[in-house]
Amino acid sequence: MRASILLSTLAMALVAQATSLTGLRTLVLLDTLDDVLIYTELWSDLEGRHFNLTLNDVSTPVSLTKYDRRLYDHLIFLAPNMKEYPKGMNAKEVIGFMAEGGNVILAGSSELANPLRELSREFDVEFDNRYTSVLDHFNYDKELGQAKHDTIVVDPSSHMSKIDAIVPQDKLPGPILFRGIGHSVNPKNSLLTPILWAPQEAYSWESVNLDESADQDPLIAGKDISLVSVMQARNNARIAFLGSTDMLSDAFFSASPKKQGDKETVSGNRKFIEELTKWTFQEKSALDVVAVQHHKVGEEEAPAHYRIKDNMTYTISLAEYHEGEWHPFSADDVQLELIMLDPYVRKTLEQLELNDQSTVGTFTTTLQLPDQYGVFKFMVNYKRPGLTYIESVTTVGIHPFRHDQYPRFISQAKPYYTSAASMGVGLLVFSFVYLWGGLDSTVKTTKKA
Amino acid sequence: MNDIKTAANSLLTAYIKDTPKSLKLIDSYMVYVLLTGIIQFVYVVIAGTFPNNAFLAGFISTVASFVLAANLRIQTNPKNASQFPTTSPERAFADFLACNVVVHFAVANFLG
Numbered sequence: 001m002r003a004s005i006l007l008s009t010l011a012m013a014l015v016a017q018a019t020s021l022t023g024l025r026t027l028v029l030l031d032t033l034d035d036v037l038i039y040t041e042l043w044s045d046l047e048g049r050h051f052n053l054t055l056n057d058v059s060t061p062v063s064l065t066k067y068d069r070r071l072y073d074h075l076i077f078l079a080p081n082m083k084e085y086p087k088g089m090n091a092k093e094v095i096g097f098m099a100e101g102g103n104v105i106l107a108g109s110s111e112l113a114n115p116l117r118e119l120s121r122e123f124d125v126e127f128d129n130r131y132t133s134v135l136d137h138f139n140y141d142k143e144l145g146q147a148k149h150d151t152i153v154v155d156p157s158s159h160m161s162k163i164d165a166i167v168p169q170d171k172l173p174g175p176i177l178f179r180g181i182g183h184s185v186n187p188k189n190s191l192l193t194p195i196l197w198a199p200q201e202a203y204s205w206e207s208v209n210l211d212e213s214a215d216q217d218p219l220i221a222g223k224d225i226s227l228v229s230v231m232q233a234r235n236n237a238r239i240a241f242l243g244s245t246d247m248l249s250d251a252f253f254s255a256s257p258k259k260q261g262d263k264e265t266v267s268g269n270r271k272f273i274e275e276l277t278k279w280t281f282q283e284k285s286a287l288d289v290v291a292v293q294h295h296k297v298g299e300e301e302a303p304a305h306y307r308i309k310d311n312m313t314y315t316i317s318l319a320e321y322h323e324g325e326w327h328p329f330s331a332d333d334v335q336l337e338l339i340m341l342d343p344y345v346r347k348t349l350e351q352l353e354l355n356d357q358s359t360v361g362t363f364t365t366t367l368q369l370p371d372q373y374g375v376f377k378f379m380v381n382y383k384r385p386g387l388t389y390i391e392s393v394t395t396v397g398i399h400p401f402r403h404d405q406y407p408r409f410i411s412q413a414k415p416y417y418t419s420a421a422s423m424g425v426g427l428l429v430f431s432f433v434y435l436w437g438g439l440d441s442t443v444k445t446t447k448k449a
Numbered sequence: 450m451n452d453i454k455t456a457a458n459s460l461l462t463a464y465i466k467d468t469p470k471s472l473k474l475i476d477s478y479m480v481y482v483l484l485t486g487i488i489q490f491v492y493v494v495i496a497g498t499f500p501n502n503a504f505l506a507g508f509i510s511t512v513a514s515f516v517l518a519a520n521l522r523i524q525t526n527p528k529n530a531s532q533f534p535t536t537s538p539e540r541a542f543a544d545f546l547a548c549n550v551v552v553h554f555a556v557a558n559f560l561g
Contacts, residue, residue, distance in 0.1 A: 419488075422485060426481060
């Protein structure tokens with residue numbers, strides 16, 4: 001009995017330690033089911049994080065949604081040769097799957113076929129022509145890339161994005177191995193973030209007939225070649241593009257990358273893929289607004305409405321999800337905007353100090369409302385690459401002064417009050433003297449005339 | 450210069466001698482009103498127009514008082530009697546008072 005309780009507690013602890021905010025149902029599409037054996041380490045990593053993997057080859061019919069509900073939470077494309085989507089699936093379905101909040105990992109290779117190219121194009125990611133590879137005659141791996149110089153060693157300290165929310169640099173034990181196709185991302189698309197790019201000397205060229213000399217410039221070269229990019233859609237669904245299925249393979253996970261003339265190192269691929277999948281599958285860097293409070297200075301409750309020029313305090317609590325739990329979020333760039341069509345006030349919120357009991361990060365500021373009445377929005381619009389987009393809107397009314405809330409007499413206008421009064425008194429005095437001041441003679445004179 | 454002095458002197462003498470007392474009273478009242486108006490105008494130039502309604506009310510009260518007093522003076526001047534055959538001085542003064550009441554109502558309302 002005790003053992004079973006212990007076991008169930010342990011199981012619950014394990015479940016609690018998990019994992020993805022979206023869910024655990026994962027569909028993996030492979031070119032053939034034989035490829036399952038290439039990625040055994042990946043499967044065990046994902047299952048260790050409690051994902052339920054469904055491994056399908058591309059000839060098996062599959063549907064992503066049923067009755068407008070997602071049947072899977074995550075989708076992994078490890079099928080670069082896929083000429084046609086499996087029956088029951090198409091690009092529109094995949095985009096609809098993301099619109100419903102599903103996350104996608106799309107891995108390509110030199111043989112990347114049309115359907116996945118077109119799908120990537122929907123996200124402003126353009127893979128280079130078919131049968132091209134990223135080649136580098138300086139940074140190739142001594143062992144895996146000896147023949148074609150197509151397995152390149154990428155140094156994360158200089159060729160990886162510095163955004164720790166996605167792949168933190170200090171967690172990688174060594175350089176990253178890459179063999180596959182390069183892509184370019186539209187720099188104008190602010191939702192897209194390149195994570196890994198090629199060394200300066202690399203270029204993207206056909207890897208089939210290497211003996212033929214090049215007769216034109218490569219389409220993309222050097223740092224313009226993105227190797228891994230990610231996108232977070234406006235609904236916070238995440239997608240990662242990798243130019244290389246080999247990056248995820250057991251062979252690359254356990255390789256010892258060695259550049260010409262360098263020492264042997266440990267491959268960072270396993271950790272890189274772990275962090276990348278954690279990010280993509282919403283296991284980390286997910287933010288949530290826990291509470292929004294606002295009140296006048298010296299009060300506790302939110303008023304029904306404010307009055308112009310009131311002093312008020314705004315507080316927002318944010319939590320960040322990682323390691324299967326919500327933690328306090330820390331940042332120094334959360335801003336509050338007070339908007340009526342235009343922002344009237346924009347102020348950076350200050351974070352309260354965290355202590356042991358903190359479960360949320362609390363950001364607060366005290367400000368004076370503008371001298372403008374109307375319906376305003378208190379808005380925290382916090383959008384940073386790698387983090388869930390936060391858009392918290394609180395609508396409040398700001399009233400003008402009532403007629404009896406103004407000062408009754410304005411000291412500046414006292415001369416005018418005096419003048420008006422003196423005109424009245426003057427009239428009385430004048431009338432009194434005119435009528436009873438002994439001026440009758442005049443009137444009589446007038447009458448005679 | 451001397452001529453101007455002589456002319457001013459004779460004007461003053463004639464005014465003191467020939468003008469009826471009631472008109473002199475109206476004149477002094479008008480001078481008082483005029484000075485009040487000028488003081489306010491100087492003040493608004495220095496202090497700015499901020500309570501604009503109060504300034505307008507105060508200034509308009511002086512202007513209106515001045516105009517009404519001028520009307521009263523014209524209508525009660527014996528020399529103008531031929532122009533106002535139907536208007537007795539009593540009637541003119543009654544008009545003057547009635548108009549002043551209206552003016553001061555408006556001013557009090559507009560003062561703020």
